[in-house]
Amino acid sequence: MKFGINSFEIETADTVIIPVMKNKVFELDGFENTIKYIFHTKKFKGEVGEIFTFTSSDNDKYKNIIFVGIGSAKEISGEKIRNAFARSIKKCREFLSEKVYVSTTNIEGFKYTEEINAIVEGIEFGDYKFDKYKSDKKPQNNIEICIGNVTTDRVKEAERELNESITLVEATLLARNLVNEPANVMTPEALSKAAGDAGKEYGFEVEVFDKDKIKELNMKAFLSVVAGSEKPPKLIVMRYFGDKESSDTLGLIGKGLTYDSGGYSIKTNEGMLTMKSDMGGGAAVIGAISAIAKRKLKVNVVSVIAAGENLISPAAYKPGDIIGSMAGKTIEVINTDAEGRLTLADAVYYAISREKVTKIVDIATLTGAALSALGITTTAVVTNNKEFYEKLEEASYKSGERVWRLPEFDEYKKLIKSDIADLKNVGGKFAGTITAGLFIGEFIEEKPWLHLDIAGTAWRDNEDGYFSKGGTGAGVRILYYLAQNGY
Incomplete structure (x- = not known):
């Protein structure tokens, strides 16, 4: 066009x-x-x-x-x-x-x-x-x-809005394309290359860590999830510093499972058909930082994706295993299909401890419970900060991407406590979206934090309004406006 x-x-x-x-x-x-x-x-x-x-x-x-x-x-x-x-x-x-x-x-x-x-x-x-x-x-x-x-008096304002809208379209369609690629094409290596290409095109720095560096960082939870795959994992770090005078940095952490079989807690065939979309959060943060950089927003943003595959092999992690994490917390594995929160735990801790982000947003196709609760129209949110969530609501209004805040009462936190480790990766059959979010919240070091579960909003099974069948690019525009609003 x-x-x-x-x-x-x-x-x-x-x-x-x-x-x-x-x-x-x-x-x-x-x-x-x-x-x-x-x-x-x-x-x-x-x-x-x-x-x-x-x-x-x-x-x-x-x-x-x-x-x-x-x-x-x-x-x-x-x-x-x-x-x-x-x-x-x-x-x-x-x-x-x-x-x-x-x-x-x-x-x-x-x-x-x-x-x-x-x-x-x-x-x-x-x-x-x-x-x-x-x-x-x-x-x-x-x-x-x-x-x-x-009218003549509105032309300049209209042109500015037009240019911003075109940028947001480009960034959202970038995310859609990444999600729609089949998993045999969109591997962890391919996702890291896509991030690098976007960095060159839109003007942000990209650093990709290989498996040896990930081991050096002691990202044991991430490595446990990807142990069953022959394709090596990648830790993708994207940096944009548009405000050199500010020490505030927004961390955008996207789930990057380029394919998720469920591991030994294996999904049904039907459940696996769309699992190429399990890196929808990663695609969203690539798209968001691309738009932020192209529009030269006066903000600092670091985006992180722990990219890998969750597959079955003799090396794969198993239900009942006790695994470690970069933060030093131990985790009892209840279900190997609750893998996204494990990779995000290491990714958010890396962003806080190494990149020194001051506020953090993680975005992930995380739980079927979010789909059951809110359907395909609304993204579930868990947060520890009311003011931060209000900023997200402002961004939601501008983008049209609906959000809904879920409770984070202490009673829910008790559900992810393990008898034999610090935490367990599943809190039981109830409140699954909340306990999954709160599991990630155990690694955010009390920083202002938003968790966006886009399991329902990142994919359409059929053409619907301005959504085509497949990936929706959910998260790109709302994250852009969150950054633009000064988060």
Whole structure:
């Protein structure tokens, strides 16, 4: 896609997209009678995502008109606009459009810049598909899109918002692509190379530690998880320092299991089919730091991924084992499929002890319990800091990525205490998302901390709104806005 603000006139477009509020008749030069007709006949009401199309002609020039509903004024949100424009761009593809004019609206109580952001993200995300390995795929033309009706006094602000939105789209689609790659391609080595390539493109430092260095760091929990794989693990460290005057550094820690069989606590075949996505948290932090660096935010960020595979072999760890950790805590292994929290324990402790981060966010496809509790629409959060969580909520509003804070009462912490070690990696059959988060919390050294469980939000089994089937890129935008807001 090629976007511009007022970049061409509506007369030169072959397709026009007009967002319409529910049951609100409006005037648009040349289309007044058509607009009155479709509302009068109730062929179109302006419900969210509703589409009405027709073709107009003027001096033998044909133009496709797409009315897309965005709901009533009181219910309009960035998410509804994203979903509406995801449908619109699919209709543009049906029309073989080349030049598309988007008529912006003046929505009372809704920020103008948020509308532009939602339009761009809805179009780009709705147009995305992962067809890299299809031999019969057809190339798509690069549609030129004008976001029009922007008044002169708003052009500069609109262009800034447009450029930021394009960056966030790039970073989110980077994460989607990483998640959608099959596990035989997206190995720990490949993930570390992808991080390195992103660092070169977007402007941040990348250091990758091999197995010997990981052993030297005494990351025993991480090494236990990956012991069953022939593919060597990688510790990926990404650094961006945009505020040399500040000693504050935000740590973004992403789960990086490029494949998870469950180990000896093996998953079902159905459960393993999507386990290439178990590095969705790692993909999110690569995408987030890419956007942060490209936009040159005045913040310091260190991202860490403990990348590896959880497989079965004679060397693999087993239920009942007692393993160590970089922090020196001992862990009783109750279930080898509760492996992500073990790798994250070492990764967050590394970020705190070696990289000296002052606040920490870990993000992971961690528990099926999160999916059971909150479904595919909302990310579960465990935190030790109310103010930090409120910053995340602000970022959630801007990104449209929903979050919900779970309790962290002391009674839950008791569930992960072991009789024969310091901790156990499963707290029982109840409150699984909470106890998994609190297990990681045992390694954060009382730093302000957020744990984001994206097990439900990182993947879609079917196309849904602006989500394609597969990886969603969950976490990229909310982490970017968290950093931008000063965390």
